[in-house]
Amino acid sequence: MSSSSVPAYLGDEDLTQETRDLISSLPKEKGWLVSEMYQYQGRWNTQALLQGILICQKRFEAKDSDIILVTNPKSGTTWLKALVFALLNRHKFPVSSSGNHPLLVTNPHLLVPFLEGVYYESPDSDFSGLPSPRLMNTHISHLSLPESVKSSSCKIVYCCRNPKDMFVSLWHFGKKLAPEETAAYPIEKAVEAFCEGKFIGGPFWDHILEYWYASRENPNKVLFVTYEDLKKQTGTEMKRIAEFLGCGFIEEEEVREIVKLCSFESLSNLEVNRHGKLPNGMETKTFFRKGEIGGWRDTLSESLAAEIDRTIEEKFHGSGLIFSS
Numbered sequence: 001m002s003s004s005s006v007p008a009y010l011g012d013e014d015l016t017q018e019t020r021d022l023i024s025s026l027p028k029e030k031g032w033l034v035s036e037m038y039q040y041q042g043r044w045n046t047q048a049l050l051q052g053i054l055i056c057q058k059r060f061e062a063k064d065s066d067i068i069l070v071t072n073p074k075s076g077t078t079w080l081k082a083l084v085f086a087l088l089n090r091h092k093f094p095v096s097s098s099g100n101h102p103l104l105v106t107n108p109h110l111l112v113p114f115l116e117g118v119y120y121e122s123p124d125s126d127f128s129g130l131p132s133p134r135l136m137n138t139h140i141s142h143l144s145l146p147e148s149v150k151s152s153s154c155k156i157v158y159c160c161r162n163p164k165d166m167f168v169s170l171w172h173f174g175k176k177l178a179p180e181e182t183a184a185y186p187i188e189k190a191v192e193a194f195c196e197g198k199f200i201g202g203p204f205w206d207h208i209l210e211y212w213y214a215s216r217e218n219p220n221k222v223l224f225v226t227y228e229d230l231k232k233q234t235g236t237e238m239k240r241i242a243e244f245l246g247c248g249f250i251e252e253e254e255v256r257e258i259v260k261l262c263s264f265e266s267l268s269n270l271e272v273n274r275h276g277k278l279p280n281g282m283e284t285k286t287f288f289r290k291g292e293i294g295g296w297r298d299t300l301s302e303s304l305a306a307e308i309d310r311t312i313e314e315k316f317h318g319s320g321l322i323f324s325s
């Protein structure tokens with residue numbers, strides 16, 4: 001990968017010998033945006049993300065009070081981070097007293113650390129500086145979660161999005177980060193790779209299904225929410241998240257204020273999210289594009305949409321999970 005705007009964790013620098021040894025034995029493929037991706041525990045990842053995952057698996061010690069937000073990329077991560085951060089900190093940072101709320105001056109990705117990204121950049125991180133309850137996020141699959149996440153009483157909030165919108169969001173994100181690589185990779189080929197699961201972070205179906213079944217088996221541990229429900233009834237979904245996390249009573253007015261503060265319109269228009277950069281060099285505006293349900297219609301042809309629909313039908317048939325669009 002050549003583009004300088006591409007975040008380090010999509011790259012292949014700074015690998016430890018241990019990661020190099022492991023990846024030399026893993027299945028390897030060329031993928032969209034990356035010249036090499038490796039399959040580890042069923043998922044395709046860049047070398048850097050893989051290193052972050054390996055360190056996380058080895059070192060992360062979950063506490064019972066931890067809250068871990070899990071998503072596939074482009075499925076509502078930024079939004080969920082903002083909502084849950086505002087919810088947990090509503091006494092420390094009342095939204096009503098506005099003006100100085102952290103979300104007004106800080107991108108949500110800096111308020112809620114990305115586990116495998118942080119571990120890639122700083123392998124010795126212990127997240128001890130985070131206030132309790134520690135709020136973090138990851139894209140790690142359920143199968144690959146660090147043992148302590150499964151054995152502790154920490155809580156997982158999983159957000160999934162209609163795969164067609166998720167694909168389109170990824171596609172535009174890639175176009176912004178690496179225009180040359182994306183121009184050289186037809187969208188038809190990208191949809192095919194997405195449906196086959198041979199995509200950075202894929203297969204996405206397994207990721208969604210693993211957490212879907214985990215939420216059904218252990219509803220006190222894993223809460224399953226969707227981008228679409230969040231969009232249609234943000235307040236109701238936020239109250240469901242608050243109840244799951246044991247946040248206690250929340251005034252309706254507080255709910256309305258948090259929903260407004262975290263809305264696409266509010267966050268995307270803030271200076272920090274229009275012209276800011278993360279320490280890894282990523283522009284914060286890349287996390288905000290349209291923020292719509294069904295936006296895939298202006299990017300996917302009928303036949304490409306049908307190809308993803310067929311895959312959805314095949315993969316989710318019988319699961320009870322239905323995507324609205």
Ligand SMILES: Nc1ncnc2c1ncn2[C@@H]1O[C@H](COP(=O)(O)OS(=O)(=O)O)[C@@H](OP(=O)(O)O)[C@H]1O
Binds near residue numbers: 074075267288291
């Ligand atoms: N507040 C809010 N409300 C609704 N939608 C929002 C919000 N913030 C970000 N977005 C939209 O979410 C998409 C980005 O997904 P992620 O945040 O998961 O991206 S990332 O994985 O963290 O890179 C991306 O979706 P698309 O617009 O369809 O590309 C963003 O626009």
